[in-house]
Amino acid sequence: MTRDQKDSDLDRLQRGLLAATPPAPDGARDRAMAAALAAFDALPQADAQGSGAQMRSSQDRPVSGAGFLTGVRTMLSNLAFRPVLAATTSAAALGVGLFVLLPMIGTNPGPVMPPGLTVGETTPEGFQSENPQSDGPQIRAGTNPAPPVTPPTAETLMAPESAPPGRDIETVLPPSAADADMLAAPQMEAAPPPPAPAPPAPAARSRVQGDASPKAVMPGVAVVGSVTPAPTDLPARLVPEDRDSFANAAANPVRVTVEDPVSTFSVDVDTASYAVIRRSLMAGALPPADAVRIEEMVNYFPYDYPAPAEGEAPFHASVAVMETPWNADTRLVRIGLQGRLPAIADRPPLNLVLLVDTSGSMQGPDRLPLLKQSLRLLLPQLRPEDQVAMVAYAGSAGEVLPPTRAEERETILAALDRLEAGGSTAGAQGLDLAYRTARRMTGAGEVSRVLLATDGDFNVGASGPDALRDQIARERDSGIYLSVLGFGRGNLDDATMQALAQNGNGQAAYIDTLQEARKVLVDQLSGALFSIADDVKIQVEWNPAEVAEYRLIGYETRMLAREDFNNDRVDAGEIGAGHSVTALYEVTAPDSPALRLPPLRYQVAEPVAETSDELGFLRLRYKAPGETQSALIEAPILPGSGEPDPEARFAAAIAGFGQLLTGATYLGDWGWTQAIALALEGRGADEFGYRAEAISLMRLAQGLSAR
């Protein structure tokens, strides 16, 4: 034997082995992933047992439907080894068939596979040992009372007399599954009429029907059209649910200045959305569009805006106008507010009540353990005279740490260490207790805040979310604020977090890494805990002579009615010490080719007198903490207001990032490449590396959306 031949034998074996390797059966990955994620979630306790405990036989599959699927799968795989199938069937077709078959089996108790179908290699043990408790006993061979069908082999089933000779097995059945109907006819006088056009993939479906359960076809075929939701239903249960819910509203539309010259909204210093997006992208998936709140992305980054001078209002507004990066015919107006950063030494004593969710869902390492680490980071930031109390809530709420001076670090750390996850979530009760504790601690001139740390599995109790919101609002008015730290993903209730923090004059931040904890609880702690201006509202009146159309980018969940601006009873966002807030408008001049809304036929617009070259007029209202009367700041928006600084560029790039993640309605050809280039231009000093990280996230998103 020559050397060549030896090699060709090996080659033949290798190629044969590769060619024979089947693709993973449909649903196998979902089943494995569901099981693995369950193991993943269960890990913290299972850790001590080591990996051996995790290795269990797959007989005890976690989901009830799985056994049934396994049966079908076993059957299919056995059938697939038949030479004739191996020659003509693609495994993909089998996979499709599996899905379409499901509703029929599911909806048809009774019909049984004819015994003739246990042809040769289809060993009955195959099914029986595999899934003793199958919910689909009807597909188990050998249990039926021999129906009067005659198909002893798959071939006769699939090629009934009427089929033109020589047609390939794959294509015998027309889409309407007419011959399956015919098969059923002998037994089913009242067989329903053939259905309207059945779903595509006729070959696949007919194969499975023919092979596996010809009799199941009887009402089944008629049903195929109407029950199609079912197949998605079943595998869907096998996939781990993503129970995150997000608060969002439809993107702000373009408005016509003459119709609607005033735009009013509340500031938003939350950053949770950005962290959720980061987490999703790092895990290799584009975030759901609902998770994207553009203003939170923009406001995640510190901007280098001029700080207010001594004796001025607690924050300073800097306006910049630049050409819109994604549209040369419009302009971008950036309104940047910079809060004063009071000298740390001047801050009033702080009473901090940590309200910690210790429900079972907080078990993951990215939840309670990360929370403990984060709070450890926080402690050194406190001053000796500050007070800390801790309330834990799970099945019931309890005070874990009575009000303790921050200098007693050992006591606080020990209480922190005692926290353990377990039980359900009695959120409302915990909140009650936290507020009671905070009231007890509050002395004159002190700042009190409840810091709620949760994965969002917040059980609002019998009173319902509205009552909870009212409660938080009442406490806010009595001077106790609420901030929310979100942890973990999977059942993060972003909407509840938002609602709680917005009503509590607080900030909602999402902590996914220790680094993020450092940003929120150390770098920007004073901003998170000390408000310098409450109920900050922004109102812009646009000048129709200069701006025909405008669009506020983001802030959808923060819009206010025009009359709310001057109503001091209407709540709005707060600005913390040193916080910066950025809002971007895209504005279109009256003669610009970029106008989106054509003039109306009957509403003849008054020609607008050229009064000035102001684009618009900016009004800000805020209350000093503890005050009930608001103060007003006014400033015109001038076309030359400030040169487009790198800060504005970067904010625009992030706004573009957010819009690209949510459909990019207004961006034209402007895409990821341009957004990344713009962000690079505006990166600036980037002391903490936040901007560099954003640019890598944009690259990740670019890769993901290219698929």
Add this chain to the structure above:
Amino acid sequence: MLMETADDTLALAAARGDRDAFAGLLARHYDRLYRLCWRLTGDRAEAEDLAQDICLALPAKLRHWRAEARFTTWLYRVAVNAAHDRRRRTGAASRAAIGWGDWEVNRQADLSEASAAQDWLRAAMAMLPEELRDTLALTVEEDMTQAEAAAVLGLSEGTIAWRMSEVKKRLRAIARQEAMP
């Protein structure tokens, strides 16, 4: 520039408890893992069960992930070890000795020409001792180099090369047998 989060980054995040990273990692690698499992067992149902066992064990095993090897190298090592464990545990040592997969069942069933190639494949695989079979199972995918296979099995590259020549020898023996009446 298109970017994809690297396996190693995801694995590190998963090891730290990032559920999404873990899910992403599994989704990315399951199909290939399944194919390897099939080649290690020669049986679809066995392969799915084995793949699922491996997935189930991954969360715990990832805790010890130190990024010392490429993630796939590590994953396939886990897979090969799990296949050994499974063979031992199911008491199928005897079965494994005679058979690779369910070829016995099938051989009775189909004597047609179309299956001849598969039959030869099964016979050949069944004839090979376990370690040669595992080596083959590992190396046939296109982007798997001998060096990587060696890393997975914890052997030297030379041993892999030797094993492949051993496979050739055995195949020659089969050919001789076939030639005999």
